[in-house]
Amino acid sequence: MKREALDLRQRILGVLLRDARIHAGRTLEDCAAFLGISPETLAAYEEGEQPVSLPELEALAYFLNVPVGHFLSTEPKLLGKAPPFNVPEFLALRHRIVGALIRQAREEAGRSPEELARLLGCSLERVQEYEHGERPLPLPELEVLAHTLNRPLEHFLDHVGPVGRQAHREEQAAGEGPVEDEAFRALQQLPPQIREFVLKPINWSYIEIAMKLADLPAGRLREIAEGLLEITY
Template sequence: MTETTVHTEERLRLRKRIIGVLLRNARERANKTKQECADALGVSPDLIADYEAGEAEISLPELETLAFLFNCPPDHFWRQDADLIPEPDSPPISDVLTLRHRIVGALLRQARLEAGKTQKELAALIGRSDKVISDYEYGERPIPIVELELLAQALHIPIEHFLDAQRGPLGRIHREREINRRFEQLPIEIREFVTHPLNVKYLEVAMRLAEMEVDRLRSIAEGLLDITY
């Protein structure tokens, strides 16, 4: 075993423990049981305990699913200062896991091809076989998040590239929560203005202006000045 291999294994082991601590923290703050987590993922409570202890490898879609269950942003697991946003009555989300595994795999394959890498090269990076990488890319096997982080680094893309940003139900709901969080941070007078029905037209005009090029905006402003004076 080479020194590089030993270093990689130690790094993966440490990351699993850190993710496990963050996972348990989020679960406890959300007042969820291991059984509830297990039901959402379709696994056993013992496996959830192993995830939290850093003794088992959890995939990104599974982390996203648990983040949804805990009402927290997915990046809570690699950005420790992320806020936990409470939102009751969340719909069931276990049925999207299979789809998410396939999407993450497809994104990995696309990134690998664009980087000109082979499955063998990626396999060597994480100490896996070519067959495992193939299974990852076709969504036939969940990709442990610690391995996905290494693969993302090797392909020079952020881990956020694999998040369900707007590709599916989890992404849309997380996006809505983020919008709600930002809205709550606005001054009360702005929130009142935005939510007043009579101001919708003003907001629509502002949105159209925001999409215009600078030269076009300057032309409109000059036209308004000519009318005014």
């Protein structure tokens, strides 16, 4: 192989390394410290001025949460910058969703807020704050409530938000999740208006609520509908 081809491959690897690092939100110093090399050496890798070894590439792939095959592909693709993650907004929404799920499970189990307060050894007001998402529900207490209300802890995990999507991607990479092409084909079969609604991140919280409502018995749905009518009129 000619030297020019080797240099080109070296530069491509450098571009892919830098792209993966930025996508993961890591600095040169982060990655260099992980490898035990200087930031200048890592910068030389990214600029294609110095070749990276396979073991170093494997270690960086692990650190940046990218399959090593991403760097070895004959058709390399850039990952791009990761979308911004608004942590306060995410936490506020997730606290409300977890609280709503607790309330739903409690009502389906025929338990009162007072019973949960006695179970947790806290005030009724605190339980109400948990259910309205006004106070973060500590994980040990959530585990107790999940067990008491006969819900697996996974029931309360984020499935459609940024954390859920990341877990889904990791499952796919490990061969544990559904095939991405099948999911894409299923999405394409949706009516255009529904597909457009589903693809907007701002609507995902509504979709999750709809999923929870779909699990409710008909009687409970009727009660909710009647309550909404009373509020409206």
